[in-house]
Amino acid sequence: MVDLKQAMSDTAEEVGDVLDDLLERMEGPENRLLEAMRYAALGGGKRVRPFLVVASSDLFGVGRASSLRAAAAIEMIHCYSLVHDDLPAMDDDDLRRGRPTAHIVFDEATAILAGDALLTKAFEVLASPDTHTDGNVRAELCLAFAKAAGERGMVGGQMLDIVAGDHELDVAEITRLQRMKTGELISVSCETGCILGKASPQMRTVLRGYAHDIGLAFQIADDLLDVEGNAEDVGKATGKDEAAGKATFVSLLGADRAREQANILVEQAIDHLNVFGDKAVLLKDLARFIINRKS
Numbered sequence: 001m002v003d004l005k006q007a008m009s010d011t012a013e014e015v016g017d018v019l020d021d022l023l024e025r026m027e028g029p030e031n032r033l034l035e036a037m038r039y040a041a042l043g044g045g046k047r048v049r050p051f052l053v054v055a056s057s058d059l060f061g062v063g064r065a066s067s068l069r070a071a072a073a074i075e076m077i078h079c080y081s082l083v084h085d086d087l088p089a090m091d092d093d094d095l096r097r098g099r100p101t102a103h104i105v106f107d108e109a110t111a112i113l114a115g116d117a118l119l120t121k122a123f124e125v126l127a128s129p130d131t132h133t134d135g136n137v138r139a140e141l142c143l144a145f146a147k148a149a150g151e152r153g154m155v156g157g158q159m160l161d162i163v164a165g166d167h168e169l170d171v172a173e174i175t176r177l178q179r180m181k182t183g184e185l186i187s188v189s190c191e192t193g194c195i196l197g198k199a200s201p202q203m204r205t206v207l208r209g210y211a212h213d214i215g216l217a218f219q220i221a222d223d224l225l226d227v228e229g230n231a232e233d234v235g236k237a238t239g240k241d242e243a244a245g246k247a248t249f250v251s252l253l254g255a256d257r258a259r260e261q262a263n264i265l266v267e268q269a270i271d272h273l274n275v276f277g278d279k280a281v282l283l284k285d286l287a288r289f290i291i292n293r294k295s
Helices: 004-022 031-041 048-059 064-085 108-127 135-149 154-164 171-196 201-228 240-244 249-253 255-292
Strands: none
Touching: 004 031, 004 048, 004 064, 004 255, 031 064, 031 108, 048 064, 048 171, 048 201, 048 255, 064 108, 064 135, 064 154, 064 171, 108 135, 135 154, 135 171, 154 171, 171 201, 171 249, 201 240, 201 249, 201 255, 249 255
16 A cells, blocks of 8 residues: 555655756846745645646556656746745745745745746746657647646635635635636646546536535635644744635635535545546545645
């Protein structure tokens, strides 16, 4: 039996090696930008999205060279979003993954540029023949990532989150916000394996269902950590949503009902994967890990 913790650790290390190669240092003043990009992308983290890329790719026999490059690309996009999210104009956070945020270590302008460069570097990686020999596959990857990260995905969700500070949101509205802000990158991480492996439409539907459920469960777990966790364990400031008066799953449902809903979502996610049998054991274990994590 493959241990999830070890599998995630091994994948994180492999993805880190790929990121290290892709974010190669350069000579001249612009190296400060590369250092900021490396600080943001190589600073640890659970690497859940890259793991989803690799694990879903394994279901369809995709070679590791391809899946790890795509995993590195999704991590660059995720890290870019964190760099920008932490800026004073956004959430104004000083701590991320247990370390000072990028704009604290460097400066705001450099942090903005580092985020911009990580986003564009991700698409450079996806468009490269080194990621996949089939140009149609590379084009589909770029399209899927752009949709997930754009105005109808992660960035749009962030805009809804900003607007939410001035409005009373209900559960349906919070669900839509978090599906865009958090869920779309998780969904495309799972879909990447289908794209690289040229999976059937039926299999894509299965992975989308799994991703939808774990995406919401992931956010509920985040909301619970913000209320019940401490900054040392979580690696960032806690209690900020409550202090800002933001509506969350926990504030609307209460901690017990929110936790119950997360457990229901996880069981639904696991049921989606039954078609794969034992091949999907790591993805099933990941679903359970998501709601039991401490950071």
